[in-house]
Amino acid sequence: MKTKREKPEPADTATLAEACAMKKHLALSAKLDYELESGQLIQAKDARRAAFATARKARDMLLTMSDRLAPIVAGLTNRFDCHEAITAEVRRSATS
Incomplete structure (x- = not known):
């Protein structure tokens, strides 16, 4: 406005x-x-609103990461495979 x-x-x-x-x-x-x-x-209130929405999305991605990773990592016994799965999920979360 x-x-x-x-x-x-x-x-x-x-x-x-x-x-x-x-x-x-x-x-x-x-x-x-x-x-x-x-x-x-831009208006300061619009900048605050956008920053809040971005931070909330990042928080939600982090909070649900364990739900997405648990089924994948549960069947892995090799620590390198675990590391690869976790890294892939962190990258996916960071770029979406």
Whole structure:
């Protein structure tokens, strides 16, 4: 959801310093609006939501890894085969 910020109106009696500050503020505001509209910036709440969803997916993959690995590893007696099966599952989980 894109929102426009209200731009302050310069006062008639603004000092030079105030006018310069106002000009700088307006320029920065316009830059932020442009970057938001062009997709270069996103809302912080959207970034938090995406990060949370990614972390939850990673957590869920880790928590269910033992359920996926138990039947595979249960029949293996060679530690190298166990290692290979675990490594393959970790790689699959890390790349999905």
